[in-house]
Structure formats: C-alpha cells, structure tokens
Amino acid sequence: MSFRYSARRLRPQGLAVLSSRAQPFVRAPTWQCRGVASTANAEKVLFPGALNSEFTSKLEFLQPSKSKDAISTYRCLNQYGEVIDKKMGADTTDGEALELYKNMVKLSVMDLLMFEAQRQGRLSFYMVSAGEEGIAIGSASALHPSDVIFTQYRESGVYLQRGFTLAQFMNQLFANSSDNGLGRNMPVHYGSKELNIHTISSTLATQIPHAAGAAYALKLQNQGIVGRIGAPASSTDTKEVERVAVCFFGEGAASEGDFHAALNIAATREVPCIFICRNNGYAISTPTSDQYRGDGIASRGAGYGISTLRVDGNDIFAVRHAVKRARELALQDGGRPVLIEAMAYRVGHHSTSDDSFAYRARVEVEDWKRRDNPITRLRKWLEGRGVWDDAKEKELRSGTRKEVLKAFEEAEKAKKPSIKNAFTDVWENITEEQRAHMEEMNDILKRYPKEYDLEGYEGGAKGLEELLVKK
Amino acid sequence: MAARSPALRTLSRSLLRPQSIRPSHPHSRCYSAAAAGARLNVPLEYDSTPLLHHTSKAALANPELPEHVRKGQTKRINLYTAVNEALRHALQTDERVLVFGEDIQFGGVFRCTMNLAADFGTERVFNTPLSEQGLVGFAIGAAAEGLRPVAEVQFADYVFPAFDQIHNEAAKYRYRSGSTGVHCGGLTIRMPCGSVGHGALYHTQSPEALFTHTPGLRVVVPRSPVQAKGLLLASIRTADPVLFMEPKILYRAAVEQVPVDAYELPLDKAEVLKTGKDVTIISYGTPLYTCSAAIAAAEKDFGCSVELIDLRTIYPWDRETVLNSVKKTGRAIVVHESMMNAGVGAEVAATIQEQAFLRLEAPVKRVAGWATHTGLVFEKIIIPDVTRVYDAIKKTIEY
Numbered sequence: 001m002s003f004r005y006s007a008r009r010l011r012p013q014g015l016a017v018l019s020s021r022a023q024p025f026v027r028a029p030t031w032q033c034r035g036v037a038s039t040a041n042a043e044k045v046l047f048p049g050a051l052n053s054e055f056t057s058k059l060e061f062l063q064p065s066k067s068k069d070a071i072s073t074y075r076c077l078n079q080y081g082e083v084i085d086k087k088m089g090a091d092t093t094d095g096e097a098l099e100l101y102k103n104m105v106k107l108s109v110m111d112l113l114m115f116e117a118q119r120q121g122r123l124s125f126y127m128v129s130a131g132e133e134g135i136a137i138g139s140a141s142a143l144h145p146s147d148v149i150f151t152q153y154r155e156s157g158v159y160l161q162r163g164f165t166l167a168q169f170m171n172q173l174f175a176n177s178s179d180n181g182l183g184r185n186m187p188v189h190y191g192s193k194e195l196n197i198h199t200i201s202s203t204l205a206t207q208i209p210h211a212a213g214a215a216y217a218l219k220l221q222n223q224g225i226v227g228r229i230g231a232p233a234s235s236t237d238t239k240e241v242e243r244v245a246v247c248f249f250g251e252g253a254a255s256e257g258d259f260h261a262a263l264n265i266a267a268t269r270e271v272p273c274i275f276i277c278r279n280n281g282y283a284i285s286t287p288t289s290d291q292y293r294g295d296g297i298a299s300r301g302a303g304y305g306i307s308t309l310r311v312d313g314n315d316i317f318a319v320r321h322a323v324k325r326a327r328e329l330a331l332q333d334g335g336r337p338v339l340i341e342a343m344a345y346r347v348g349h350h351s352t353s354d355d356s357f358a359y360r361a362r363v364e365v366e367d368w369k370r371r372d373n374p375i376t377r378l379r380k381w382l383e384g385r386g387v388w389d390d391a392k393e394k395e396l397r398s399g400t401r402k403e404v405l406k407a408f409e410e411a412e413k414a415k416k417p418s419i420k421n422a423f424t425d426v427w428e429n430i431t432e433e434q435r436a437h438m439e440e441m442n443d444i445l446k447r448y449p450k451e452y453d454l455e456g457y458e459g460g461a462k463g464l465e466e467l468l469v470k471k
Numbered sequence: 472m473a474a475r476s477p478a479l480r481t482l483s484r485s486l487l488r489p490q491s492i493r494p495s496h497p498h499s500r501c502y503s504a505a506a507a508g509a510r511l512n513v514p515l516e517y518d519s520t521p522l523l524h525h526t527s528k529a530a531l532a533n534p535e536l537p538e539h540v541r542k543g544q545t546k547r548i549n550l551y552t553a554v555n556e557a558l559r560h561a562l563q564t565d566e567r568v569l570v571f572g573e574d575i576q577f578g579g580v581f582r583c584t585m586n587l588a589a590d591f592g593t594e595r596v597f598n599t600p601l602s603e604q605g606l607v608g609f610a611i612g613a614a615a616e617g618l619r620p621v622a623e624v625q626f627a628d629y630v631f632p633a634f635d636q637i638h639n640e641a642a643k644y645r646y647r648s649g650s651t652g653v654h655c656g657g658l659t660i661r662m663p664c665g666s667v668g669h670g671a672l673y674h675t676q677s678p679e680a681l682f683t684h685t686p687g688l689r690v691v692v693p694r695s696p697v698q699a700k701g702l703l704l705a706s707i708r709t710a711d712p713v714l715f716m717e718p719k720i721l722y723r724a725a726v727e728q729v730p731v732d733a734y735e736l737p738l739d740k741a742e743v744l745k746t747g748k749d750v751t752i753i754s755y756g757t758p759l760y761t762c763s764a765a766i767a768a769a770e771k772d773f774g775c776s777v778e779l780i781d782l783r784t785i786y787p788w789d790r791e792t793v794l795n796s797v798k799k800t801g802r803a804i805v806v807h808e809s810m811m812n813a814g815v816g817a818e819v820a821a822t823i824q825e826q827a828f829l830r831l832e833a834p835v836k837r838v839a840g841w842a843t844h845t846g847l848v849f850e851k852i853i854i855p856d857v858t859r860v861y862d863a864i865k866k867t868i869e870y
C-alpha cells in the first residue's frame with residue numbers, strides 16, 4: 001500500500017514541476033489545510049494533516065473506550081411505554097402513533113405469513129424484520145416523502161411506511177408480471193421510483209457510497225446549482241423542499257470497505273446524508289464480537305468528522321426524534337452527513353436459508369422477544385393513552401392477516417413477466433449481440449417446445465418474438 | 472534533518488521526473504532506444520503516421536462529423552488536451568455533468584482536467600479521497616439521481632478496488648431497477664491505460680477484457696485526439712455506463728488537427744483505417760500505431776495489402792465491419808496489449824471463426840501480451856511490437 005501510494009505520487013510531482021508556469025489559479029476551498037510551518041515555540045504543531053493538534057510531552061496512547069464509558073443510547077420511551085423526558089415528549093398525536101403501530105403490526109404479520117409460505121415452498125426466499133420494525137418505520141415516518149432512500153434488505157418497514165402496498169410487496173415476492181423488478185431480483189429486493197427508494201441489491205454496503213453520491217446530487221439541487229431532477233414531492237406539497245439522502249445498513253455491512261469509503265467521501269464533500277446503521281447483534285451467525293472491537297459503529301463517526309448518535313432501536317419515538325434532528329443537521333450549512341446507530345436485536349433467523357439456533361441459544365431469542373420489542377413498547381404507550389386495548393389488537397391482527405393473505409393469493413395466481421424481460425434493460429437499447437442471442441433462443445424454443453414450460457409467463461414461449469419484430 | 476542543498480534538490484527532482492514526458496522530447500520514447508541495426512522496432516513516428524490527421528483538411532474530411540463541424544476550424548492538439556476539451560464542452564453544455572477523482576482539481580496527474588476547477592467551480596470539478604470504490608460508488612449514486620458524473624480512476628491498474636461497484640452495481644442498475652426505470656447510465660469512468668515504457672506492474676495494465684465480460688457496460692478506447700474528443704462526448708451523453716480507457720502513452724505523443732467545435736462519434740462503430748485485400752488487422756488504442764508501422768514494412772517486403780480496423784468501442788463491438796472485412800480478405804490478425812488468454816482477441820477470433828468460417832484461408836492470429844506480468848525492464852519483449860505484428864502478417868499470408 002505504501003509503495004503503491006508513493007509510486008502514484010511520483011508522476012504528479014514530476015508533472016507539476018514541469019508545468020508550474022501553466023498552473024491555473026484554483027480557488028482554494030474553505031476546508032483546505034495549509035501547510036504553514038510552525039515557529040520554534042508555538043503551542044500548536046501546524047502539521048497540515050492535523051491543524052488543531054497541541055504538543056504534549058506525555059507519551060500516552062489514546063485508548064478505545066471501555067465498557068463503562070461506551071457511547072450512550074438515546075431513548076425516549078422506557079420499557080413500560082412511558083415517556084421519560086416529558087419536555088421532549090413523544091412528539092406525536094395519538095392518531096399518528098396508531099398509524100405507526102398498525103404499520104409495525106402489518107409488517108410483522110406479513111413477515112410471519114411469508115416466512116411460513118417460504119417454508120411451504122410457495123416462495124423461494126424471505127427475510128423478516130422481527131425486532132427491527134421500529135427502526136424502519138420510525139425513521140421513514142420522520143423523513144420527507146421526497147427524501148431519497150437506499151436500503152440493505154431488512155427495511156421492508158421503510159417501504160410500508162412510505163406507501164408500498166401489500167400487493168406491491170407480494171408481486172415482488174412472487175416475481176410476477178406486476179413486479180417493479182420485472183421478475184429479475186430475489187424476493188425482498190424491493191424498489192420504487194414513486195417512493196424515492198432505490199432498488200435493493202444483494203451486495204452488502206455497496207449502497208452506502210451510492211447514498212453519498214445521491215446526497216451530493218441532492219445538495220446541488222438544494223443549492224440550485226443543478227435544476228431539480230426527478231419526481232416532485234408528494235402531491236400535497238406545493239413548495240419544493242430541501243432533500244436529504246438516507247442509507248440503511250447492518251453492523252456487519254459496516255465492516256465492508258464501502259462503508260469506510262462512503263463515510264469519508266460524504267464528510268469531505270459535505271453531503272446531506274443520514275447513515276442509519278441497524279446494529280442487531282448478528283451478521284448471519286457472526287456475533288458483533290467477531291465483527292469489531294471498537295464501541296460499535298457509532299464510535300467510528302467522529303473519526304470521519306461526522307455527527308453521530310446511538311439510539312434505542314426498540315423505541316420508535318427515540319428513532320423518530322433522532323432522525324428528525326439528523327435531517328435538520330444534515331441540511332445545515334449547505335449539507336453534512338450524520339450517522340445514527342440504532343441498537344436492536346435480530347429476533348428472527350437471518351433469512352429463510354438460515355437456522356439461527358445453530359449459533360445462538362433459543363432461550364436468548366425468547367428472552368428478547370419477551371423482554372423488549374418495538375411493537376409491544378409502543379402498544380404499552382398506546383394503552384397508557386387509553387387508545388388501544390386487547391379487543392382492538394385482536395381485530396387489527398385478524399384483519400391484517402386477511403388482507404395479507406388476499407394479496408398473497410392474488411399475486412401467486414398472476415403470470416410471470418414476459419420472457420423478453422430477461423434481455424431488456426441491460427443497456428438502454430437492445431444491442432446487436434443481444435438480438436442475435438434472442439434469435440437463437442427463439443429458435444431453440446420453437447424447435448424444442450416440450451423442453452420449456454413457459455405457460456406461466458405472459459405471452460408464453462412467444463415472449464421474445466414481440467421484441468424481435470420491433471427493430 | 473538538515474535542509475537539502477539546492478543542488479541536491481535539483482538533482483533529486485530531475486531523477487523523479489519521468490523521462491518520457493520531458494518537454495525537450497515530447498514525441499519520442501527516448502527511454503527505449505532501438506537496438507542497433509533494428510529495422511522494424513524503431514521509435515514510432517507519430518509526426519508522420521497516417522493514423523493521425525496532420526492537416527485540417529484531412530481532419531474535416533471525416534464523414535462521421537456533423538456538417539457544421541466539417542465546415543469549421545481545426546486546431547493541432549494532443550490527446551490530453553482533446554480529453555480536456557471534451558470535458559470542458561460537457562461541463563459547459565450540461566449542468567448535470569460533474570468531473571471528479573483523485574488529484575483532479577489541480578489539473579490531474581496527466582493534465583486532462585486542467586483549468587476545469589477554476590472555470591466551473593469546485594462544486595462540479597473536485598478532488599475525492601483516495602478510494603476507488605468510494606469515488607466510483609459515489610459516481611453511481613449521483614448518476615442514479617440524474618447527474619452525469621465523469622469519474623476518473625488515476626490509472627486503469629487501480630480500478631480493481633472499484634470492480635464490485637462497476638460489475639455488480641453500475642452494470643446491473645438499470646436491469647435490476649426493472650419498471651421503475653431508474654438507472655446510472657449518466658456515468659462515465661475515465662482511466663489512463665496501457666503501456667508507457669516504464670510503468671512496470673501497476674502503471675501499464677489494459678484491463679478492458681475484464682469489463683467486456685460484463686453485460687450492461689460500454690468499453691471505449693480512443694486511438695487519437697479526434698477520437699478522444701468525439702468518443703468521450705458521446706460516452707458522457709449516452710444513457711449507458713461507459714468505461715473510457717485512455718492510452719496514456721498517447722496523451723502527449725499523439726498530436727493532430729482536431730475540430731474546434733464539439734462533436735460526437737458513434738459508440739458502436741469500428742473504423743476502417745486503411746483498406747486492403749489480403750489480410751485484416753483488428754486492433755484498438757496504442758497498438759494501432761504499431762500495426763500501421765508493421766503494415767508499411769510488410770506491404771513493402773511481401774507485396775501484400777493489409778486492411779487495418781480500429782475497434783474503437785470494445786464492447787458492445789461492431790461485428791459487422793470486422794466480418795465484412797475478413798470475408799473479403801480471408802485472413803485476420805487481432806492485436807492488443809493485454810494478455811492473450813480470454814482477451815478481446817479471443818472474442819474477436821471466435822466470432823470470425825463462427826461467422827466467416829468458409830472464407831478463412833488461415834487461422835486467426837492473435838498478437839497480444841504474453842501470459843506474464845509487465846516486469847519493468849521486460850516491457851519491450853512483452854508488449855506487442857512492430858516485429859511481432861510484421862511476423863504475424865508474414866505467417867498469416869504464407870499459411
């Protein structure tokens with residue numbers, strides 16, 4: 001690494017010497033460090049890499065924080081559903097809180113049924129959000145609908161809160177002809193242009209630098225350097241709001257190089273981006289003790305020069321307060337990134353391809369389910385306010401169940417997308433090579449019709465033809 | 472530490488300065504002197520090569536140029552200046568265009584972004600931290616939100632940290648977004664590539680073949696200033712992500728008359744540089760100059776006639792032009808710097824074998840880098856040279 005670095009610096013040096021006369025005047029940005037040499041008895045070092053560092057004669061290594069002084073976890077509701085800081089309050093109306101509650105229940109009911117459907121072989125794959133409903137739904141509710149969101153895969157609640165319908169979820173899960181992804185992605189890889197949420201990809205952490213780049217695009221639009229691009233905010237909004245980008249990822253994904261790259265470039269380009277880490281204790285089977293040795297993900301924020309907060313992910317009000325404040329901070333002074341680490345426990349298995357009891361005790365999971373959970377905590381608050389009871393709960397759950405099953409059955413019955421969608425959208429237009437491949441495939445389909453079952457696809461085995469005639 | 476004496480400083484600076492770009496020898500490769508008695512492997516004559524437009528008339532005769540450009544003026548510039556002009560025009564005409572990368576702001580280590588930060592502001596032309604995966608990922612996100620970022624990777628040799636972002640993200644963005652229609656097609660990734668005489672392992676590579684194995688990407692390699700300008704502008708404006716690989720040895724060496732006005736060149740067309748009837752040579756980028764020199768010698772020595780094709784766009788590539796030529800000549804040679812196995816030559820040769828089998832009178836020959844790394848002092852025996860292309864023509868026509 002060091003050699004590579006030095007090798008790369010050789011050229012510019014040589015070139016700079018050569019053309020120093022032709023050197024243009026480049027406006028020095030305000031953040032640029034200046035390498036002013038220090039005087040003999042100065043208090044500060046003035047090395048360009050750390051301008052504010054003071055001399056010390058004590059040889060003392062900076063030690064990582066010990067357990068007793070780990071970064072605090074911000075909470076608003078205690079486990080009994082009582083608001084702790086009365087002044088700050090829940091900052092929500094009963095009606096609004098009820099909607100959040102209903103969405104959390106809807107998500108958990110959908111998760112239970114879909115997990116079961118996968119076990120019956122009716123879906124190829126599924127991932128539940130159990131224990132993390134509050135993070136997704138709480139943060140989505142604190143954002144503006146036109147804010148741009150990038151997710152990892154355990155944020156179905158973000159889609160739900162923004163208005164993704166049960167039919168849309170089911171269409172994607174069954175990869176049918178109404179699926180936004182045109183049947184190309186694995187289940188749970190949702191995407192929606194109307195809701196300003198980019199389509200999920202399986203590659204972990206790759207979306208984190210995307211969010212930084214998208215936030216830069218939004219910054220230029222917020223500042224009017226570039227005209228506004230894309231769909232306007234929701235129809236109820238008449239005036240254009242300043243927008244932020246929001247990026248979700250797990251604590252495991254934060255070990256990827258893309259996390260480092262993204263937070264660093266977000267800080268140097270001063271982008272309005274909120275990074276939300278769901279720290280649920282596990283990355284598949286890997287506990288956090290094998291993932292990192294610092295104080296979680298939050299402790300890294302300061303290293304990048306990013307405002308950071310750790311929040312109780314089981315407390316939807318705390319999540320909302322945190323994200324609302326983060327949004328204000330992100331838009332301050334033209335833009336800057338903010339990091340939120342939302343603490344949670346992954347109650348469910350990693351996915352339907354995982355049996356988590358192979359690496360953690362069943363009792364540990366049961367304990368978490370019983371002890372604390374974002375849904376029951378909000379329910380306690382609602383009950384405390386006298387707006388919720390057992391009867392309503394029963395009615396909500398059975399009603400939701402019926403709704404999910406109805407959408408499920410309809411989506412399951414629908415046809416798969418036309419097979420032309422296997423080839424379209426790779427490039428903007430079909431290439432000559434692709435056309436040749438489609439012709440060859442079409443010929444195979446014609447001559448070996450019994451080898452392919454394409455009845456379930458729109459247009460059946462003739463799907464490619466419609467693309468081939470269109471020249 | 473004691474301050475260095477001025478004499479020592481001057482000495483160390485002159486040692487650090489890469490010899491190839493000394494202003495006193497701008498057009499020759501003085502670091503690799505020809506062997507005494509060499510007739511084929513002599514320094515390339517960029518000043519007289521027929522591949523470059525030495526007159527304004529020749530430059531404007533190109534039928535691919537729009538009418539108004541053909542009526543306009545030309546200016547003698549080198550390849551980095553052509554890149555700079557394309558970037559300048561893109562920045563001027565489209566507010567969505569951004570230019571960024573490592574060391575971009577002061578003009579770039581190869582001078583391609585000279586004066587752009589000063590003229591367009593550091594909001595649109597800026598340095599990024601030293602992280603290829605970061606800056607390419609950042610570019611993808613900006614493109615997915617509708618901007619047209621032109622990201623630079625300082626050397627093609629350092630594109631690999633961004634391989635995941637390019638292969639799994641940029642290339643698949645439109646496909647996986649399905650009917651939502653979201654894509655990152657505004658993205659262009661520029662990178663200097665190819666041999667430079669003394670680049671050794673990590674300043675020499677031509678990794679284009681790795682990206683021609685990825686559906687969804689366009690891979691472009693210009694051979695001259697005229698092409699660099701037209702193809703880069705087309706790359707920035709196309710709605711597909713493009714990897715634009717600039718042969719760095721040509722940055723200063725290739726100088727020609729270039730139309731002053733902006734223009735685009737097609738991203739899916741090869742160019743027949745010289746017609747012939749006995750053998751077709753297919754290449755792209757720097758080796759075209761090697762081929763041109765080898766062809767001149769071979770035609771003189773063997774009385775043969777060689778057709779030379781510049782692929783220009785490596786993927787998706789123009790099969791039709793290549794096949795039409797090979798069907799006419801019956802013989803083909805593919806030349807590129809990167810190693811032979813699974814290189815671009817493999818794809819071109821396989822396509823010729825499939826589509827022109829009955830017209831072939833000799834096996835398709837590949838002249839490419841050997842299956843090794845480019846060790847510093849061994850470059851001249853690893854990268855295809857005039858002798859090897861000359862010999863390939865000889866063997867192919869004598870087969």
